[in-house]
Amino acid sequence: MLQVFRSPRPYDPSIGAEAVQGLAHVSPEWRALLTGTAGSSPYLKALIESEQGWIEEALNDPVAAREAVFQACRACPPDQLRSGLRQAKRRIALLSALCDLSGHWSLMEVTGTLTRFGDLAVDLALKAEIAVLLRRNKLPGMSEDDLETAGGLCVFAMGKMGAFELNYSSDIDLICLFDETRFDREDFAEARQALVRATRNMSATLNDRTAEGYVFRTDLRLRPDPAVTPVALAMVAAERYYESLGRTWERAAYIKARAAAGDIAAGEQFLKTLTPFVWRRHLDFAAIEDAHNMRLRIRENKGTGGPISVLGHDMKLGRGGIREIEFFTQTRQLIAGGRDPALRLRGTIEGLAALSAAEWIPQEVAETLSRRYCQHREVEHRIQMIHDAQTHRMPSTEEGLARVACLMDETPELLVATLRDRLEEVHRLTEDFFAPSGSAAAKPATPAVPDGLDAAVIARWPTYPALRSDRGARIFERLQPELLGRLSRAANPGEALLALDGFLAGMPAGVQLFSLFEANPQLIDLLVDIVGTSPALAEYLSRNASVFDAVLDGGFFAPWPGRAALIDDLNKALQAEDDYERQLDLTRSWHREWHFRIGVHHLRGLIDASDAGQHYGDLADAVITGLLPRVAAQFAAKHGPMPGRGCVILGMGSLGAAQLTATSDLDLVVIYDPEAAETSDGKRPLAVRPYYARLTQAIVTALTAPMAQGRLYEVDMRLRPSGSQGPVATSWASFTQYQQKDAWVWEHLALTRARPIAGDEALAADVTAFCDGLLQRPRDRAEVLAEVAQMRRRLAAAKIPESCWDAKTGPGRMLDIELLAQAGMLLADKAHQSGAARHRAPAGLAAGVAIGILDDADAQTLQQAYALFWSVQSAMRLISGRAPATEVRGEGGAAFLLRSTGFDRIGRLQQALEEAYQTCANRIDACLAGAPGHADKGDRDDDRSG
Numbered sequence: 016m017l018q019v020f021r022s023p024r025p026y027d028p029s030i031g032a033e034a035v036q037g038l039a040h041v042s043p044e045w046r047a048l049l050t051g052t053a054g055s056s057p058y059l060k061a062l063i064e065s066e067q068g069w070i071e072e073a074l075n076d077p078v079a080a081r082e083a084v085f086q087a088c089r090a091c092p093p094d095q096l097r098s099g100l101r102q103a104k105r106r107i108a109l110l111s112a113l114c115d116l117s118g119h120w121s122l123m124e125v126t127g128t129l130t131r132f133g134d135l136a137v138d139l140a141l142k143a144e145i146a147v148l149l150r151r152n153k154l155p156g157m158s159e160d161d162l163e164t165a166g167g168l169c170v171f172a173m174g175k176m177g178a179f180e181l182n183y184s185s186d187i188d189l190i191c192l193f194d195e196t197r198f199d200r201e202d203f204a205e206a207r208q209a210l211v212r213a214t215r216n217m218s219a220t221l222n223d224r225t226a227e228g229y230v231f232r233t234d235l236r237l238r239p240d241p242a243v244t245p246v247a248l249a250m251v252a253a254e255r256y257y258e259s260l261g262r263t264w265e266r267a268a269y270i271k272a273r274a275a276a277g278d279i280a281a282g283e284q285f286l287k288t289l290t291p292f293v294w295r296r297h298l299d300f301a302a303i304e305d306a307h308n309m310r311l312r313i314r315e316n317k318g319t320g321g322p323i324s325v326l327g328h329d330m331k332l333g334r335g336g337i338r339e340i341e342f343f344t345q346t347r348q349l350i351a352g353g354r355d356p357a358l359r360l361r362g363t364i365e366g367l368a369a370l371s372a373a374e375w376i377p378q379e380v381a382e383t384l385s386r387r388y389c390q391h392r393e394v395e396h397r398i399q400m401i402h403d404a405q406t407h408r409m410p411s412t413e414e415g416l417a418r419v420a421c422l423m424d425e426t427p428e429l430l431v432a433t434l435r436d437r438l439e440e441v442h443r444l445t446e447d448f449f450a451p452s453g454s455a456a457a458k459p460a461t462p463a464v465p466d467g468l469d470a471a472v473i474a475r476w477p478t479y480p481a482l483r484s485d486r487g488a489r490i491f492e493r494l495q496p497e498l499l500g501r502l503s504r505a506a507n508p509g510e511a512l513l514a515l516d517g518f519l520a521g522m523p524a525g526v527q528l529f530s531l532f533e534a535n536p537q538l539i540d541l542l543v544d545i546v547g548t549s550p551a552l553a554e555y556l557s558r559n560a561s562v563f564d565a566v567l568d569g570g571f572f573a574p575w576p577g578r579a580a581l582i583d584d585l586n587k588a589l590q591a592e593d594d595y596e597r598q599l600d601l602t603r604s605w606h607r608e609w610h611f612r613i614g615v616h617h618l619r620g621l622i623d624a625s626d627a628g629q630h631y632g633d634l635a636d637a638v639i640t641g642l643l644p645r646v647a648a649q650f651a652a653k654h655g656p657m658p659g660r661g662c663v664i665l666g667m668g669s670l671g672a673a674q675l676t677a678t679s680d681l682d683l684v685v686i687y688d689p690e691a692a693e694t695s696d697g698k699r700p701l702a703v704r705p706y707y708a709r710l711t712q713a714i715v716t717a718l719t720a721p722m723a724q725g726r727l728y729e730v731d732m733r734l735r736p737s738g739s740q741g742p743v744a745t746s747w748a749s750f751t752q753y754q755q756k757d758a759w760v761w762e763h764l765a766l767t768r769a770r771p772i773a774g775d776e777a778l779a780a781d782v783t784a785f786c787d788g789l790l791q792r793p794r795d796r797a798e799v800l801a802e803v804a805q806m807r808r809r810l811a812a813a814k815i816p817e818s819c820w821d822a823k824t825g826p827g828r829m830l831d832i833e834l835l836a837q838a839g840m841l842l843a844d845k846a847h848q849s850g851a852a853r854h855r856a857p858a859g860l861a862a863g864v865a866i867g868i869l870d871d872a873d874a875q876t877l878q879q880a881y882a883l884f885w886s887v888q889s890a891m892r893l894i895s896g897r898a899p900a901t902e903v904r905g906e907g908g909a910a911f912l913l914r915s916t917g918f919d920r921i922g923r924l925q926q927a928l929e930e931a932y933q934t935c936a937n938r939i940d941a942c943l944a945g946a947p948g949h950a951d952k953g954d955r956d957d958d959r960s961g
Contacts, residue, residue: 129185153205165277173188599645635679662744715743764838839863
């Protein structure tokens with residue numbers, strides 16, 4: 016039973032009383048509701064009078080009455096559909112109005128009812144036309160069975176209808192697309208012509224005014240290029256249009272798009288294919304300016320850009336109106352929805368709540384705008400209820416204002432004051448999000464060049480590719496004063512300016528990044544910090560500016576999640592992609608953001624070099640673990656699944672030790688176990704050995720290939736048995752035999768850092784157990800130390816350090832210490848060969864003490880030196896990239912290196928390094944002194960020993 020929580024006042028009580036004369040038996044509350052409604056709205060008065068035989072029953076159970084109307088529509092014979100839909104429209108309009116005015120239904124229940132009726136009316140009208148085409152054999156290859164899916168034609172509800180937000184006298188925005196795959200190629204033209212005719216007739220069924228009224232005003236102009244395209248388009252043509260020519264406003268329109276009638280399944284699949292168009296993976300702050308410019312055009316075209324004056328104010332398009340809230344919500348959804356699927360919601364209120372939950376907007380802003388949105392919509396409904404007019408303007412006459420006030424049970428004066436406050440609040444909250452009014456047209460004055468900055472450098476910026484477009488230049492002009500101001504406050508402004516100049520010169524485009532900085536000025540400090548400290552990272556950013564998106568993620572500065580969480584995160588992302596190429600690109604963009612995060616945390620001193628090494632190692636593990644099953648599945652589609660137990664990927668070297676720098680290669684070995692299989696079982700079967708060789712090549716390609724989103728890693732596989740002369744993948748039997756009978760001592764040294772990364776768990780356990788057993792067998796200490804001494808001599812001859820800043824290669828440096836640590840681990844007992852950190856140098860040095868090749872003092876000296884060397888190496892790779900570290904460039908780079916190592920002056924750090932290199936070399940020499948010379952067994956791929 017309808018409950019009356021509020022009731023309108025009659026503008027004309029006598030007219031209101033006249034309308035309810037035939038309803039003598041209704042309760043006093045219902046009589047007051049009906050009198051107030053009819054006395055203020057001529058349109059609703061006419062409906063009350065025409066539906067008096069139905070209204071009392073409807074008020075007894077509004078939900079049942081609504082569902083009965085819907086059911087009557089479904090049962091309507093085709094020749095009576097036009098009349099039946101119009102009667103249904105009258106009843107739904109009256110019922111919705113009374114439930115709205117009485118407060119019995121919420122705004123969402125009212126708009127949801129109107130939308131459900133819209134969906135039903137469109138579906139029935141469309142299928143009535145499709146039925147005619149099927150009976151006349153106008154849809155080639157189809158029968159009556161295809162009526163349920165409307166012959167592959169889907170009607171998409173756009174705008175408010177798509178979001179279940181239809182207003183009281185709304186027109187409905189529709190896009191009609193059909194699944195062309197349902198028809199043979201030779202039948203396409205005939206089918207398209209028939210479906211275009213059906214679409215036009217469906218629209219006329221709803222739109223045409225008769226003596227019984229109309230159902231809905233329909234608008235089909237949101238389709239691609241409506242001036243030249245038919246009202247029904249093939250889905251593939253629409254998809255090509257959006258991919259090549261789609262604009263920001265069309266992306267925003269598809270936020271609310273919903274397959275509402277016809278072939279729903281085909282429609283939902285089409286919307287899925289549009290996901291990359293609507294929801295871009297990077298944070299799309301350029302959408303802010305697009306939305307702002309759209310707002311300005313609407314204000315100009317509709318004349319709604321003036322100051323807020325309640326009389327005659329457009330509640331939808333005017334300042335502080337409904338559209339302002341929708342633009343605010345949708346633009347932020349477009350910015351971040353590509354990264355956060357939780358933001359991909361159709362409803363405005365739901366969208367605001369999601370943005371608040373994701374911390375894109377403050378909770379109080381979301382709550383205020385949601386409240387104002389509902390209040391604005393209620394006012395809009397009352398404006399439209401008076402004459403069923405598709406208008407959003409407040410009346411400009413006293414009578415019109417009084418009628419709206421009566422429907423809201425307020426005085427005109429209070430209504431005007433309340434509305435002005437609400438409109439101004441919405442305008443204030445939303446306007447600051449967009450560019451200031453007129454900024455798109457007004458060119459800012461050329462900013463003064465602060466002291467310490469070279470004007471000639473700044474003068475050449477407009478010639479760079481990122482600033483050649485009008486739009487990029489316009490945004491940068493607004494950004495430049497803030498940018499120059501922050502540069503002037505750098506430790507060395509001139510140096511920072513040159514670094515920024517190199518960054519800008521390397522950027523292929525700038526609109527997205529400049530928009531990002533304009534919306535988030537705090538990122539400029541980070542950019543200045545990066546370009547002034549790490550030229551390598553700055554160069555990387557110039558080509559991958561979208562990684563700044565990650566900084567705005569609420570978790571960017573959170574504690575490191577760890578290896579398992581990274582693997583889970585990447586797997587979840589990859590599971591959402593079906594296409595292999597997109598999976599590879601997604602992995603690259605995912606890796607790029609986490610890699611950037613590690614670098615920023617290290618640069619800002621949030622983590623030290625040791626932590627950074629662990630984090631880079633975890634990231635590499637996650638990438639390998641995520642990609643292996645995708646590569647294997649892609650390969651299996653042609654050649655069948657992996658024969659036998661499959662394969663396992665061993666990490667060697669720094670990857671095995673789980674300590675990488677920003678630019679480390681990945682040392683990998685692939686081991687497979689075919690068991691008894693001789694070939695694969697697939698469309699194009701392969702013998703086991705070429706199968707795993709080609710699969711390994713595919714894995715390497717997945718890791719190394721440069722793609723649209725860049726490359727992941729360089730891969731080195733020379734540590735596999737027999738080096739570059741052997742097969743790229745090694746069978747389990749060959750691996751065990753080689754390691755037991757043919758491997759050199761230095762290859763067993765390398766195995767002390769071997770670690771399974773990904774692959775079959777049982778095979779990985781077997782490999783680990785085998786390596787453990789192999790390393791634990793008794794060895795001749797003299798032979799091992801002689802091998803280490805021989806390898807040191809080879810390394811010293813092959814790789815001469817270019818400067819003291821190369822902490823890795825040379826006597827007494829990292830590789831030298833690692834060799835001795837590996838020897839200690841190889842010669843140690845089982846107790847010292849276990850533990851999570853056994854792959855790293857400190858554990859090997861401790862093992863060396865336990866077996867007597869080092870004393871405690873030597874081990875401590877080497878360990879402290881190794882920690883210093885690692886800090887230098889890790890910092891220099893972040894500063895200089897893969898280039899040889901011959902010098903520390905710039906004050907920012909020097910300051911970072913000093914902070915990373917704990918020194919106060921570069922000269923002191925350099926002296927400490929030289930002394931440490933010499934001390935370590937002497938200690939290692941002494942440790943190996945007396946080891947007998949080791950005669951060469953012949954050249955066996957010496958390039959692997961590096």
